Amino acid sequence: MKLYSTNLQAAEVSFEAALIEGQAPDKGLYLPRSLPLLSGDDLVSMKDKPYPEVAFRVLRKVLEGEVDEASLKGITYDAYNYDVPLEKVNENTYIMRLDRGPTASFKDFAARLMARLMQYYLKRENREITILTATSGDTGSAVAHAFYGLDNVRVVVLFPRNEVSDRQRKQMTTLQKNITAIAIDGKFDDCQAMVKQAFSDQQLRHLNLSSANSINIGRLIPQSLYYIYAYANLCNYPEELVFSIPSGNFGNMMGCVLAKTMGLPVKKIIASVNENDEVPSFLISGEYHKIVPSLNCLSNAMNVGHPSNLARLIAVYGGQMDEQGNVNKMPDMEKLRNDIYSSSVTDEETKTTMRDILDSYSILIEPHGAVGIKGLSDYRKKTGDKTIAVALETAHPAKFPAEVRSVTGIDPELPSSLKEIEAKKEHMDFLGADYEKFKGYLLSKLS
Ligand SMILES: *Cc1c(COP(=O)(O)O)cnc(C)c1O
Numbered sequence: 001m002k003l004y005s006t007n008l009q010a011a012e013v014s015f016e017a018a019l020i021e022g023q024a025p026d027k028g029l030y031l032p033r034s035l036p037l038l039s040g041d042d043l044v045s046m047k048d049k050p051y052p053e054v055a056f057r058v059l060r061k062v063l064e065g066e067v068d069e070a071s072l073k074g075i076t077y078d079a080y081n082y083d084v085p086l087e088k089v090n091e092n093t094y095i096m097r098l099d100r101g102p103t104a105s106f107k108d109f110a111a112r113l114m115a116r117l118m119q120y121y122l123k124r125e126n127r128e129i130t131i132l133t134a135t136s137g138d139t140g141s142a143v144a145h146a147f148y149g150l151d152n153v154r155v156v157v158l159f160p161r162n163e164v165s166d167r168q169r170k171q172m173t174t175l176q177k178n179i180t181a182i183a184i185d186g187k188f189d190d191c192q193a194m195v196k197q198a199f200s201d202q203q204l205r206h207l208n209l210s211s212a213n214s215i216n217i218g219r220l221i222p223q224s225l226y227y228i229y230a231y232a233n234l235c236n237y238p239e240e241l242v243f244s245i246p247s248g249n250f251g252n253m254m255g256c257v258l259a260k261t262m263g264l265p266v267k268k269i270i271a272s273v274n275e276n277d278e279v280p281s282f283l284i285s286g287e288y289h290k291i292v293p294s295l296n297c298l299s300n301a302m303n304v305g306h307p308s309n310l311a312r313l314i315a316v317y318g319g320q321m322d323e324q325g326n327v328n329k330m331p332d333m334e335k336l337r338n339d340i341y342s343s344s345v346t347d348e349e350t351k352t353t354m355r356d357i358l359d360s361y362s363i364l365i366e367p368h369g370a371v372g373i374k375g376l377s378d379y380r381k382k383t384g385d386k387t388i389a390v391a392l393e394t395a396h397p398a399k400f401p402a403e404v405r406s407v408t409g410i411d412p413e414l415p416s417s418l419k420e421i422e423a424k425k426e427h428m429d430f431l432g433a434d435y436e437k438f439k440g441y442l443l444s445k446l447s
Pocket residue numbers: 105106107137138139214246247248249250251252253301302368394395
């Protein structure tokens with residue numbers, strides 16, 4: 001596999017290099033030059049197979065020649081040791097619950113596979129790295145848990161002090177060992193900017209920094225797998241399927257774009273966002289304006305005013321966007337609009353949807369999942385399309401207890417993985433949104 005940078009100013013690299021480096025030296029994001037095609041037979045043969053088996057069969061094609069098959073099988077079965085329920089809502093609607101991993105969010109899917117792939121290469125070469133990651137909530141805890149206790153990797157996670165829930169924070173601050181959590185006095189976008197600057201800072205090169213947030217290609221590829229799993233279980237090839245994806249940094253949605261590129265019969269990808277509506281506006285107008293600062297919404301893991309993965313989406317559709325959000329070459333807007341529908345959902349609509357789904361179907365969802373459901377119903381209203389659709393539930397309702405309680409009156413039962421952290425002591429450092437201070441911190445702490 002060869003990967004190129006979305007900024008087009010860096011050399012092509014191998015999968016291993018892209019995985020360990022994270023970001024390209026020209027500040028772009030890596031994308032595979034090409035991906036293998038899944039045949040109809042491949043898809044049919046995956047029906048009723050366990051999730052790790054589907055993951056293995058797809059990855060064996062995608063990572064052919066990169067990881068030996070026996071190791072890859074071990075990695076997928078070890079990473080995916082939990083359920084992936086497809087819950088029927090009505091005749092043509094399903095909810096795929098991606099919340100059964102150790103941190104009860106869909107980010108476990110990406111983080112657990114990426115961590116094991118990194119381990120595979122680092123061990124083989126006897127190297128050590130530091131993972132530096134910014135999180136708006138769930139990425140950090142999923143990444144921290146995925147790497148927790150591993151020998152060749154240290155993790156430093158930055159989060160916006162006032163924008164993550166107590167539970168999200170505790171999942172990062174109660175681990176210790178090789179995990180360091182830093183609370184930043186700022187927004188998620190500030191955390192992300194500091195991390196990005198550190199990666200391109202020559203004076204920090206000796207720290208062997210690597211990213212594990214949604215910009216790492218090692219996170220993106222695993223996020224294509226559950227779309228294939230859902231398809232294999234719900235559709236008869238070549239029947240088409242619609243997905244609605246609650247989106248913030250658009251890593252999850254890019255996973256679906258990759259699956260479609262591999263030949264998965266996806267009729268429409270619905271990118272459902274909260275009131276941070278820079279992407280649906282871009283699809284309509286063709287003009288991109290990031291939202292600075294991002295708006296605080298109920299679905300707080302999606303409070304992103306300039307999604308990092310947008311550069312990848314634009315690249316796949318033949319355009320070029322730099323890391324600042326300047327579109328230097330327009331993508332094929334017609335094709336983009338044909339494949340992707342994007343809807344912005346207000347907090348009021350999010351709440352109404354949570355109540356409606358509970359009242360009509362006795363199904364409890366949290367705010368991010370509700371944005372996905374509402375985006376789907378917006379799409380159906382607009383187009384009349386009745387194609388079978390899967391809306392993703394990206395976190396367990398118990399991760400957002402206050403929101404779920406105030407909207408539905410229900411106290412969601414905690415999964416056991418979340419119960420355990422309640423009693424543990426928190427450890428974290430505090431920093432302002434100031435790059436030079438952060439750099440000094442890294443130099444003194446890691447050197
Ligand atoms: C991160 C996150 C999202 C957004 O995913 P992106 O890949 O950033 O678009 C949605 N829901 C939850 C619960 C999340 O943690």
